[in-house]
Amino acid sequence: MIPISVVTGFLGAGKSTLLRRILRDPAWADSAVIVNEFGEIPLDHDLIAASEESFVSASTGCLCCVVRDDLTQTLLDLLRRREAGAVPPYARVLIETSGLADPAPILHALMTDEALAATHVLSSVVALVDALHGEATLARHPEAQRQVMLADRILVTKPDLAAAPQGAIRALNPAAPLREATHGAADPGWLFAAAPRPAELPDWAARHTAGLASIVIEREAPIPALALTLWLQGLAEHAGPRLLRVKGLVALTEQPDRPAVLHAIQHMVHPLEWLDAWPGEDRRSRIVLIGERIPRHFPARLLAAIEVEVAAAGH
Numbered sequence: 001m002i003p004i005s006v007v008t009g010f011l012g013a014g015k016s017t018l019l020r021r022i023l024r025d026p027a028w029a030d031s032a033v034i035v036n037e038f039g040e041i042p043l044d045h046d047l048i049a050a051s052e053e054s055f056v057s058a059s060t061g062c063l064c065c066v067v068r069d070d071l072t073q074t075l076l077d078l079l080r081r082r083e084a085g086a087v088p089p090y091a092r093v094l095i096e097t098s099g100l101a102d103p104a105p106i107l108h109a110l111m112t113d114e115a116l117a118a119t120h121v122l123s124s125v126v127a128l129v130d131a132l133h134g135e136a137t138l139a140r141h142p143e144a145q146r147q148v149m150l151a152d153r154i155l156v157t158k159p160d161l162a163a164a165p166q167g168a169i170r171a172l173n174p175a176a177p178l179r180e181a182t183h184g185a186a187d188p189g190w191l192f193a194a195a196p197r198p199a200e201l202p203d204w205a206a207r208h209t210a211g212l213a214s215i216v217i218e219r220e221a222p223i224p225a226l227a228l229t230l231w232l233q234g235l236a237e238h239a240g241p242r243l244l245r246v247k248g249l250v251a252l253t254e255q256p257d258r259p260a261v262l263h264a265i266q267h268m269v270h271p272l273e274w275l276d277a278w279p280g281e282d283r284r285s286r287i288v289l290i291g292e293r294i295p296r297h298f299p300a301r302l303l304a305a306i307e308v309e310v311a312a313a314g315h
């Protein structure tokens with residue numbers, strides 16, 4: 001039986017950061033990772049740079065609503081490839097849900113599909129809660145509430161930025177063991193150990209925040225760093241709390257050979273990180289925005305206008 005652990009948590013909570021760190025640990029590198037992303041381009045796939053033994057299979061498209069077909073098929077395909085020797089004999093599967101996934105249908109699929117049940121066992125469900133944004137997120141977004149409610153273990157992330165929102169978490173899940181970890185420095189043995197599980201979990205219908213959509217921007221020409229900064233400010237001013245997440249791989253004019261990894265979560269823009277090289281041939285900048293009622297063409301037009309201004313100012 002191959003154990004499966006589900007890593008969930010709202011947009012930007014630190015799921016990819018955690019998985020990237022775990023895969024770098026030789027003791028846990030023999031993990032297969034399935035990433036389910038909200039957004040039309042699979043960025044996490046490039047951002048969780050896997051080690052040689054492990055690998056990442058992206059399942060973009062819907063989060064949890066089409067999961068029965070999508071996730072089940074992905075798991076069974078992986079297993080076939082494992083048996084055929086086409087992929088390494090991974091010891092476990094880690095599933096990173098999209099930040100907007102209600103995990104209930106995912107858990108349901110994992111626990112009830114017969115073909116899966118014959119070969120896989122659901123080991124643990126880990127919910128990440130962002131210390132900085134967690135309280136507001138749990139108050140506003142039903143997906144985030146369900147992530148915490150259904151978790152066997154709770155990992156509070158970003159304790160370097162704020163205190164853990166214990167009250168909001170405990171109101172939803174009074175019993176699950178809780179730990180804190182900065183930049184994913186958590187013990188995988190604790191996260192992924194088998195948890196006792198009731199045979200039935202109630203109410204499988206997915207709950208979602210209404211009106212959330214993703215917008216993708218792709219660009220051939222590198223973007224000046226100043227334009228990127230002004231653009232993020234402009235977006236924040238225009239959209240305010242309706243802008244939940246910006247994530248991207250960006251070619252900056254100042255350093256086009258190394259992609260900058262851009263993360264913004266609500267009003268907080270994280271410091272840029274740099275990859276050593278582009279993950280493939282495609283060197284276009286690609287940025288995904290997730291928000292509520294953001295006009296579809298607004299972000300790209302704003303960026304274009306700011307680039308013109310920055311060029312005219314001679315920067």
Ligand SMILES: Nc1nc2c(ncn2[C@@H]2O[C@H](COP(=O)(O)OP(=O)(O)OP(=O)(O)O)[C@@H](O)[C@H]2O)c(=O)[nH]1
Pocket residue numbers: 009010011012013014015016017018044098099100157158159160161181182183184245247263270271
């Ligand atoms: N200060 C601080 N930043 C963190 C910590 N953990 C993650 N981050 C940052 O938070 C940002 C988002 O982290 P990700 O790992 O991409 O979050 P995610 O949950 O995978 O995001 P989605 O894919 O949008 O759901 C990145 O800039 C991380 O570097 C932490 O413990 N402290």
